[in-house]
Amino acid sequence: MSTDQDHGAPERRAEDRLWRFWVSIAAGTFVVVSLLVGLIVLPLRDEARFDPWGAICRAIGIRKDAPTATGKTSGSPASSVTWSAGTRLALLGASPASGSTIVKETCAACHGETGASVDPQQFPNLAGQTEEAIFKQLRDFQTGARASDIMAPIAQALTEAQTRDVAAYFAAQKRVEAVGGSPTAPANIVELARIGAPARGIPSCYSCHGQSRSGPEEAPVLFGQSASYLEDQLKKFASAERRNDMFARMRTIAKQLSPEEMHGMAIYYGDGGAAKP
Ligand code: HEC
Numbered sequence: 001m002s003t004d005q006d007h008g009a010p011e012r013r014a015e016d017r018l019w020r021f022w023v024s025i026a027a028g029t030f031v032v033v034s035l036l037v038g039l040i041v042l043p044l045r046d047e048a049r050f051d052p053w054g055a056i057c058r059a060i061g062i063r064k065d066a067p068t069a070t071g072k073t074s075g076s077p078a079s080s081v082t083w084s085a086g087t088r089l090a091l092l093g094a095s096p097a098s099g100s101t102i103v104k105e106t107c108a109a110c111h112g113e114t115g116a117s118v119d120p121q122q123f124p125n126l127a128g129q130t131e132e133a134i135f136k137q138l139r140d141f142q143t144g145a146r147a148s149d150i151m152a153p154i155a156q157a158l159t160e161a162q163t164r165d166v167a168a169y170f171a172a173q174k175r176v177e178a179v180g181g182s183p184t185a186p187a188n189i190v191e192l193a194r195i196g197a198p199a200r201g202i203p204s205c206y207s208c209h210g211q212s213r214s215g216p217e218e219a220p221v222l223f224g225q226s227a228s229y230l231e232d233q234l235k236k237f238a239s240a241e242r243r244n245d246m247f248a249r250m251r252t253i254a255k256q257l258s259p260e261e262m263h264g265m266a267i268y269y270g271d272g273g274a275a276k277p
């Protein structure tokens with residue numbers, strides 16, 4: 001017995017070494033590939049359609065009919081915007097000065113030279129809106145994810161760089177004075193905005209649209225927009241006529257609101273269309 005062990009030991013040590021060598025190679029390769037994919041390839045992707053986790057969840061029966069990252073249902077194409085490292089880096093390099101020239105030539109007629117709209121009930125104010133929100137909407141008008149007979153051809157005439165430049169320009173302008181958020185608004189409306197309606201699954205509007213910018217990047221600032229524009233957009237989300245919101249966030253919320261609540265929210269946030277430059 002002891003001779004057997006003595007005999008086999010050096011051989012087993014050699015086997016161990018070989019085994020350890022290949023395990024180290026395999027583990028090392030796995031770590032390097034994971035880092036490459038996780039830190040570089042995935043964050044740089046600009047397409048929202050690639051959704052491996054969603055695919056796995058749907059395959060095992062969770063979130064069977066959950067909306068995709070793009071919230072696509074049917075008809076208009078889904079939003080192609082993702083907040084990848086590539087998108088963020090490109091926005092950082094945008095030039096408000098170049099944007100200013102385009103705005104004077106193309107946008108000022110409706111949205112005003114500084115983004116204080118010439119008719120806020122029809123044309124939304126863009127002054128001081130976040131760069132991300134403006135960029136996201138322009139991309140969606142370009143791809144048809146957000147339909148608009150007026151805005152689609154105008155947005156499509158912009159190059160990618162110009163799209164970022166005009167967004168940076170409007171974002172840098174002084175926001176139209178907000179008279180919304182009135183403490184005299186009906187109590188149920190103030191509560192909906194600040195606390196939401198947990199029993200109905202409605203989160204507080206402030207959690208995404210608040211001044212602290214805690215929500216998704218593309219959530220626009222609502223204060224300072226005209227009430228009629230805001231109410232119109234809520235109705236369009238509720239009927240899914242507007243469906244460019246990622247993960248169907250706004251469609252899910254708007255569908256839950258009564259017409260009176262939509263009207264109340266629009267007046268709470270809006271200025272009744274009385275915005276002055
Ligand atoms: C002829 C008038 C007109 C011109 C010119 C125009 N827009 Fe618009 N814009 C509109 C209208 C109308 C809407 C609302 C569309 C809707 O909801 O159907 C809109 C909406 C937008 C929105 C979405 C805002 C939000 O709150 O969701 C952005 C961003 C925008 N326009 C940017 C621009 C830029 C940038 C230009 C210039 C390159 C421009 N627009 C030129 C009429 C115009």
Ligand code: HEC
Binds near residue numbers: 192207209216233246
């Ligand atoms: C979970 C986050 C979230 C919550 C909560 C939320 N919103 Fe939104 N909302 C968004 C996002 C994101 C958008 C932009 C959608 C897109 O990409 O077009 C948006 C867009 C809107 C718009 C369109 C604005 C424009 O300029 O076109 C209105 C109006 C609006 N929300 C009202 C509300 C109201 C009222 C509430 C509360 C009852 C609310 N939202 C709660 C995330 C949210």
